[in-house]
Amino acid sequence: MTEGEQVPRERVPHVRVAVIGSGFGGLGAAVRLRREGVTDFVVLERADSVGGTWRDNSYPGCACDVPSHLYSFSFAPHPDWPRTFSGQEHIRAYLEHVTDTFRLRPHLRFNSEVKRMTWDADRLHWTIETATGTLTADLVVSATGPLSDPKVPDVPGIETFPGKVFHSARWDHDYDLRGKRVAMIGTGASAIQIVPEIQPRVAKLTLFQRTPPWVMPRVDRAIGRAERGLHRMLPFTTQVRRGLLWGIRELQVQAFTKHPDELGLVERLARRNIARAVKDPGLRARLTPDYRIGCKRILLSNTYYPALTQPNVDVVASGLAKIDGPTLVAADGSSAEVDAIVFGTGFHVTDMPIAERVVGADGTSLAQSSGGMKALRGASAPGFPNWMSIIGPNTGLGNSSMILMIESQLNYLADFVRQLDVLGGKVALDARPGAVNAWNRTVQERMRRTVWNTGGCTSWYLDANGVNTTVWPGTTTEFRNATRRVDLAEYEVVRAPKPAAARVRTKAEADA
Numbered sequence: 001m002t003e004g005e006q007v008p009r010e011r012v013p014h015v016r017v018a019v020i021g022s023g024f025g026g027l028g029a030a031v032r033l034r035r036e037g038v039t040d041f042v043v044l045e046r047a048d049s050v051g052g053t054w055r056d057n058s059y060p061g062c063a064c065d066v067p068s069h070l071y072s073f074s075f076a077p078h079p080d081w082p083r084t085f086s087g088q089e090h091i092r093a094y095l096e097h098v099t100d101t102f103r104l105r106p107h108l109r110f111n112s113e114v115k116r117m118t119w120d121a122d123r124l125h126w127t128i129e130t131a132t133g134t135l136t137a138d139l140v141v142s143a144t145g146p147l148s149d150p151k152v153p154d155v156p157g158i159e160t161f162p163g164k165v166f167h168s169a170r171w172d173h174d175y176d177l178r179g180k181r182v183a184m185i186g187t188g189a190s191a192i193q194i195v196p197e198i199q200p201r202v203a204k205l206t207l208f209q210r211t212p213p214w215v216m217p218r219v220d221r222a223i224g225r226a227e228r229g230l231h232r233m234l235p236f237t238t239q240v241r242r243g244l245l246w247g248i249r250e251l252q253v254q255a256f257t258k259h260p261d262e263l264g265l266v267e268r269l270a271r272r273n274i275a276r277a278v279k280d281p282g283l284r285a286r287l288t289p290d291y292r293i294g295c296k297r298i299l300l301s302n303t304y305y306p307a308l309t310q311p312n313v314d315v316v317a318s319g320l321a322k323i324d325g326p327t328l329v330a331a332d333g334s335s336a337e338v339d340a341i342v343f344g345t346g347f348h349v350t351d352m353p354i355a356e357r358v359v360g361a362d363g364t365s366l367a368q369s370s371g372g373m374k375a376l377r378g379a380s381a382p383g384f385p386n387w388m389s390i391i392g393p394n395t396g397l398g399n400s401s402m403i404l405m406i407e408s409q410l411n412y413l414a415d416f417v418r419q420l421d422v423l424g425g426k427v428a429l430d431a432r433p434g435a436v437n438a439w440n441r442t443v444q445e446r447m448r449r450t451v452w453n454t455g456g457c458t459s460w461y462l463d464a465n466g467v468n469t470t471v472w473p474g475t476t477t478e479f480r481n482a483t484r485r486v487d488l489a490e491y492e493v494v495r496a497p498k499p500a501a502a503r504v505r506t507k508a509e510a511d512a
Contacts, residue, residue: 017041017417018128018137020114020354023052025143025390025406027095028073031102032410036417042137043104044130046113050099053147054091059171059190060197062088065218065300069238070245070401076101077238079231085220085300118359119385124428124496126386138428139420141413142358143390146349146470153185153345157323164340168194169347175340179203183328183336185320186344187213188460189299194344195313196303204312206336208328210319211457212286214270214293218300246476249400253475256294256398260451267293277305286317295455297398349470350463360384361430373469374440376431376490377483378405379412385428385494386420388413394443395479396461396470398452404476412483419486428494435490446473 017038019029022045033041049055064071068081071091076098082090099105112130117140120127125136150167158165166172168190181204184191191207192215199205231238255262270293278284287308289296308315318332329335355367360383375381378395379388390413395405420427447453447468452461461470472479 012134014136015040015042017139019043019141021143022050023145027098028406028410029141030104032414036414043108044112045110048110051092051095056169059168059194061193066401067245069242080228116357119361121361124426139386141388144354145391147347149348149353151346151348152343160325161323168344177202180339183338183341191344192299192301192304196307199307206314208316208320212289213299214289215299215301218302250475252399257450257473263294291457292455294451295457296459346460349460376436376439380431382431382433382436385430393469395472408480408483415486426496429491430494
């Protein structure tokens with residue numbers, strides 16, 4: 001085949017649904033599709049195994065900050081969690097278990113990174129170019145997740161650094177940190193787990209802290225054999241436990257979304273937590289945030305503050321400004337000579353790279369679409385028919401389990417598929433711009449008084465324009481109710497255009 005020649009259409013495989021990603025969102029979508037009787041689907045995964053962020057993040061100490069029994073599917077309860085807050089290896093094993101239990105492996109296509117997705121308006125399907133070939137699909141479910149593409153700052157001089165550099169989500173397990181001088185860049189959820197794990201092994205650890213986080217104690221413990229046995233023998237006890245964990249967090253939501261001043265008590269507890277662990281007043285001052293607790297995600301750790309008080313740790317209360325060979329220079333002028341740099345600087349959340357690869361009905365990419373990052377009920381964007389996102393804009397949570405939000409979006413996906421069946425024939429649903437804008441106005445109006453917008457911090461919840469496109473400003477119950485059904489009035493029903501000859505005959509018949 002000559003260069004530039006297109007593959008004949010009949011040789012391009014077609015599926016009803018293509019799911020992008022095999023983390024919680026992608027696997028959940030696959031299970032829900034099977035439950036709806038849809039078996040003609042594939043799950044496209046760029047890596048060689050399932051797991052999503054729980055496959056990619058394997059750094060020392062990696063664990064979830066949501067209790068295990070809440071951070072799992074309601075339709076796949078797991079009685080054998082070893083700890084109340086389980087580690088990465090146990091969560092990844094759980095996802096492998098879900099894959100096998102629901103017989104999803106025949107649908108998986110590994111090493112199939114999506115390079116480009118283009119809407120074909122004539123044939124009403126998506127053309128998907130992957131690393132392993134091209135296919136078409138009537139419906140695309142994008143479950144790539146917001147924590148999938150690491151963000152590494154473009155630090156001047158980084159190309160001159162002679163040592164080892166890697167991101168927390170791409171941990172180099174072949175590089176031995178023992179006896180090394182290590183710089184940890186960032187103080188987010190990953191960093192506070194990494195620091196206590198590597199501190200005893202390294203010769204010197206320098207933490208570059210642009211903004212200190214609020215850290216509360218982590219009430220973690222091992223779950224004994226008797227307790228796990230009870231959950232196996234009496235499955236309803238697992239449901240009761242999950243319900244209690246969920247209910248407590250639902251009651252907390254108003255403090256985050258409507259009455260941030262009520263978080264004052266929590267903030268006082270967090271200050272006491274710092275005071276108990278950090279006796280040096282200078283260090284304590286550097287570690288105390290100047291914004292309202294909850295504005296950034298509240299982090300959980302019993303070991304972070306004690307690790308920072310050790311003699312081989314230096315906390316630089318300033319962000320990294322430049323690199324000069326082995327020397328790292330902070331914005332305040334302080335410097336440190338190191339052998340390795342670990343970036344714990346988060347992910348592309350409000351500028352997800354997948355958006356550049358999705359090209360809609362008018363030839364515009366999702367990243368170029370007007371109005372920034374927004375979607376109808378967190379799922380559908382105007383101009384991108386039969387395209388849905390899982391964990392889309394304004395579906396994140398600041399205090400509870402994302403699995404609850406994912407399952408709500410799976411309800412929406414299921415009804416979306418049902419509506420296509422009811423409409424019949426070759427058909428697509430395209431979110432109306434007015435419906436998307438109305439939904440987004442409501443969300444942003446509710447966002448105005450939340451702690452995430454009023455707490456006095458700059459967080460990864462906000463996009464480049466300072467708009468919170470990440471978090472849901474309500475309870476998980478409210479979101480579930482909002483995504484229970486697809487309202488066809490919010491969508492334009494698109495059907496394939498009739499061939500020109502057919503249109504002429506129809507007109508002639510009408511004239512006759």
